[in-house]
Amino acid sequence: METSDGIITLKDIILLIQSFIKYLFKKWFVIAILAILFSGFFIYKHFTSEIKYKSELRFVVEGQNGTGGGLGGLLGSIGIRKSGGVSPFKILEVGKSSNILLKVLSAKTSSGEFIGNRIINTYNLTKKWSENNASLKDFQFTQELNDRELSDKERIVIRKLMRKFWSKDEDVALCKFTLDEAKGIYVLNSSTINEDLSFEISTQLFKFIKLFFEDEIFENQKQFSEILTHKADSLRVLRDQKVRQLARFNARNRGLVNDEVSADYTILTQEQLVLNSALAEVIKNKEMADVNLKDIQPLFLEIDRPFKPLPVITSSLIRNAIIGGVIGIMLGSILLIFIKIYQDAMSS
Numbered sequence: 387m388e389t390s391d392g393i394i395t396l397k398d399i400i401l402l403i404q405s406f407i408k409y410l411f412k413k414w415f416v417i418a419i420l421a422i423l424f425s426g427f428f429i430y431k432h433f434t435s436e437i438k439y440k441s442e443l444r445f446v447v448e449g450q451n452g453t454g455g456g457l458g459g460l461l462g463s464i465g466i467r468k469s470g471g472v473s474p475f476k477i478l479e480v481g482k483s484s485n486i487l488l489k490v491l492s493a494k495t496s497s498g499e500f501i502g503n504r505i506i507n508t509y510n511l512t513k514k515w516s517e518n519n520a521s522l523k524d525f526q527f528t529q530e531l532n533d534r535e536l537s538d539k540e541r542i543v544i545r546k547l548m549r550k551f552w553s554k555d556e557d558v559a560l561c562k563f564t565l566d567e568a569k570g571i572y573v574l575n576s577s578t579i580n581e582d583l584s585f586e587i588s589t590q591l592f593k594f595i596k597l598f599f600e601d602e603i604f605e606n607q608k609q610f611s612e613i614l615t616h617k618a619d620s621l622r623v624l625r626d627q628k629v630r631q632l633a634r635f636n637a638r639n640r641g642l643v644n645d646e647v648s649a650d651y652t653i654l655t656q657e658q659l660v661l662n663s664a665l666a667e668v669i670k671n672k673e674m675a676d677v678n679l680k681d682i683q684p685l686f687l688e689i690d691r692p693f694k695p696l697p698v699i700t701s702s703l704i705r706n707a708i709i710g711g712v713i714g715i716m717l718g719s720i721l722l723i724f725i726k727i728y729q730d731a732m733s734s
Contacts, residue, residue, distance in 0.1 A: 409726050410719055417722070421714035428710030429703065438699040441584040443574040443592050444690040447477065447599075449683065472599055472684045474565055477572065481563045481595045482552055484544070491547065492530040493590045501586055502527045505547060505560065508580045515546065561587055571689070581696050588692055596686040604683055607675065614672035621668060625661040632658055 410417065449472075480486060491502030503526050506512060516523035525543055536544070553559040562575040576587040601608075632654045639647050 406723055406726065410722055413722050417715055417718035420718035420721075421711045424714030424717070425707050425710035428706040428713075432701045432703050432706040435701050436579045438577045438579055439581040439584040439696040440699050441576045441588040441692040441696050442690065443588045443688065443692055445572050445574075445592065445686055445688045446570060447472065447474070447572070448685040448687060474567070474570075474572075477595065477599065478563060478565060480598060481574075481591065484548060486591065486594050486598065487548055487551060488531040488544070489594045490587065490590045491527065491544070492532055493586070493594075495582060495586050497582075500527045500530075501583070501590065502531070502543075502547065504580070504583050504586070505550075505578075506543075508578065508583055509550075511546070511550075515543075561591065563591075577699060581694065584696055585692055585694060592686075592688070599684050600686060607678075611672060611675050614668055614675060618665060618668045618672060621661060621665040625658065625665055628654065628658045628661055 491500065491505075493501050495501060495504055506525065512522055512525050515525070519542070521539060522543065525539060527540070527543075531540065531544070550558060551560045552563075556562070556577075560576060560578055562573075562577075564573050564575075565571070566573065574588045574591055576584045576591070578584045578587070632651075635650065635654055639651075
């Protein structure tokens with residue numbers, strides 16, 4: 387296939403391809419057998435695959451970019467500096483975190499069963515786990531998993547459930563959390579073999595993600611606002627007491643003019659003014675803190691929520707047969723080409 391000077395020409399390449407094609411046609415029965423075997427395997431997978439129920443929840447997050455618009459500019463002009471919005475990728479990471487998963491596993495279904503136990507029972511996981519760890523046989527969660535020390539068994543089970551929950555294998559994963567960056571839409575997809583379980587996972591997951599970003603993450607700011615509210619109430623009580631004290635003083639000393647009365651009147655008046663000023667300053671700070679909190683707090687809005695009966699996910703018999711056949715043909719062709727290359731190399 388080479389010229390005298392060792393250069394491979396286009397003609398040589400064409401002749402080589404033709405020889406491969408002729409060889410493949412000559413060995414067509416090998417390719418056919420592999421195609422039938424792989425097609426049969428995929429057809430078997432179709433008939434043995436379990437029906438899944440898909441629960442899809444889509445939502446958007448308003449205020450996640452932290453710009454704030456005209457309100458942000460107004461706050462900046464009066465000295466309130468915002469800490470920035472919530473990153474979209476932070477929402478994805480928090481949604482897949484163990485903290486959120488523990489809350490979802492501890493949530494109860496409509497029948498009163500922990501979601502964690504429903505997953506274990508639906509997929510008969512303890513039977514599989516007990517083959518390697520006998521202590522996990524018949525394991526069930528008996529308490530909520532939040533805000534308490536977990537046992538060794540619970541830690542092992544939670545790690546196993548987390549791997550299954552967010553598995554990269556779509557046939558194994560119970561949930562998928564994605565973001566359409568172009569549209570800014572988040573999608574929570576839950577696919578399990580139990581309709582109620584799929585519905586509960588997607589709705590509870592959204593509930594706890596929303597709770598984290600709308601409430602829990604701003605707990606310090608809310609506590610600060612509550613402190614200012616209590617302080618304002620205390621100052622208002624003191625101010626009202628001072629106003630009444632000044633009114634009684636004027637009633638008792640009406641018509642009396644001396645240095646002592648004037649001094650007492652001045653002291654009471656100044657104390658009232660100080661309390662009024664302090665109250666006004668606290669109220670102003672509280673209002674500014676509330677406005678700032680509302681401006682930086684993201685708002686999670688559902689745009690599509692799942693409804694029962696949920697759509698069913700089933701595999702296609704024809705599609706599986708075609709995929710199996712194509713894979714068999716490709717693998718068979720590659721295998722035969724390598725055999726021919728080896729034979730030609732050994733015979734030359």
